[in-house]
Amino acid sequence: MSVLPIVTYNDPILKKETEPISENSEELQSLIDDMFETMYKASGVGLAAPQIGKSIQLFVMDADAITEEMEGEPDIGPVTLINPKIVKKSNETVKMEEGCLSIPDVRDDVSRPESITVKFRDRDLNEQTMDATGWIARVIQHEIDHLQGVLFLDYLSAFKRRLHKSTLKKIDKGKLETEYPLADKS
Template identity: 50%
Template sequence: MIYPVTVYGDPLLRKVAEPIDTNSEELKELVDNMYATMYHSDGVGLAAPQIGKSLRIFVVDASSAADEDEPELEGFKKAFINPEILERTGDEWVMNEGCLSLPEIREDISRPERVKIKYLDENLEEHIEEYGGFAARVIQHEYDHLDGILLIDYLSPLKKRMLKGKLTAISKGKVKTSYRIVLPGKK
C-alpha cells in the first residue's frame, strides 16, 4: 500500500512520536508499505509521522547516492525501529536538503558529520552503529521527524519569513507533487 504523504501544517508532524509496539503483527507490513511509499515519492528516507502515524520508525534507502566518494552507500537500505541517537560528532557541514512533507522547498542545512545510533532492524535485532557523510545526514533528517522537527527549524528567522508564502501554499495543497499528499486536518 502506498500512503499519501502528510504535509506541512499538520500538527502530527510537530508531535514527538510514540515508541512502536514491536509485538505488533502489522510491523512488517508497515515497513513494506513505508518503503513502497518512499520509492513512489522518490525519497531516500521516510518517517512514520510523514504517513500520518505517530510512531518511532523510519526507513532509508540511500543506495542511489553511492559513488566513488561514498561507496558504503551501496546497499544502504534499512528500517530503524525505536531508534535512539546516542551521539552526533564531527564538524558541521552544509548540504541542500529537501523533504517530502515540504514539497518544492530545498534549503542548505548544517548538520554534524557523524552519528551513532541504537535501533532495532525489521527483524527486531538491536544494533548500535556509526554512520558518516550522506548516511548520517539522512538518518538525522528522518530522526528529526520522530521528534517533531522539520528542516525549516534549522533556518534563520529571516529565511523562515521568506518561506512563509510557500509554507502556506503547501498547507493549503497549492503545490505540485508526483505523489499523493494529505492536507492538514484531512484523512
C-alpha cells in the same frame, strides 16, 4: 503493498513526539513495506512514520541513490530503524542542502554533525548499532528529527523561512502538485 499519502507542512502530527514500538506484528511489517513503497514512489531517501500519519518511532531509508554518486560513500541498501537513538555525534558539522517529502519544493542548507552513532532495532526488533557519516548520517538525523517533532525548517533563520513563505502557504492550503499522493488537507 500500498503507496500511502504523505502528510505535509503544518499538520500537527509532524510537530509531535512519537511513541516507541514494543512489539512486532503483521501490521508493523505491512506498514514497513508500505513505507518503503511510498518512499520509492516519491523518489525519497527516507520516510518517517509521522509523515504517513503514524506517531510511532519508525523510519525507513535507502540513500543508495545519493551515495552511488558520491565518492567514498558506502551503499547500505534499504534499512528500517525502529526506536532509533543517536548515542554519539562528531563535533565537526557540515552544511548541506536538504529537502523533505512533507515540504515539497522547499530546499535549504542545514548544518548537522558529519558523523554519528545510532542505536536502533531493525525490522525484526533486533538491537543494532550503526556508525554513519556523510549523507547516510544526514538522512538518519533528518528522520530522527521527524520522530521528535522537528522539521528541517526549524533549523532555518526567520529570514530564510520568510523566503519560503509563499511555497509553504501553497503546501498548507493543499495547492502544490507532486508526483506522489499527499494527505488531504481538509
